[in-house]
Amino acid sequence: MGITSLDHVNLRTTRLDEMIEWYCNVLGMRVGPRPPFPFPGAWLYVEENAFVHLVGVEAEATGSDADLKLEHFAFSATGLDRFEAHLKTNGVSYRRVELTAIDTVQLNVWDPDGNHIHIDFRTGE
Template structure:
């Protein structure tokens, strides 16, 4: 068995509409087809891939979730670093930009409305 690539990230949120808007407005994703699950949510697409699955939660489901669920970050590859940084500045988004030692990858660290840490990585030289 060999892992090919990350298929998707599943995030629980009490702010479903805010999360859908942020992933569309900041990362350029779009909501798309999703199975008819018996709970609220959305699948957000990067190209043809449903990369982020959101699950809407409320009340007791959300209690303690910050302590119980552990995720440091997840990452996307992208192109257009200058345009992305301009968008972040225009929106007043908190971010950190760095160049990774050894690879030269340009990494933007951003946070969605729920505080999830996301890397958006661009090829060296962008």
């Protein structure tokens, strides 16, 4: 498997407008197209790539009841068969999702802290 890029980071926030302004003003991103999800949010772009996905939430829990702010991040990669074999050989738990509508196979894994990462491969590579 060869990772080729970080696809995006998905962040939950109670301060959606403030986050949009910060990413645009501080990092030079711009608000761009986003699918019509049934929840508030924004996709923030650098050139033609949506690097940051923001999800607006009503309120955040505190302490041990708090959800992770970072829901997942994703890499684009090549070498699906080699990587899947590597996961199996090493006993790494994963979930395979085939998204035929966008020509993508995702292999979802979780790091030791429980952070969700999906590695995206083109279907039929």
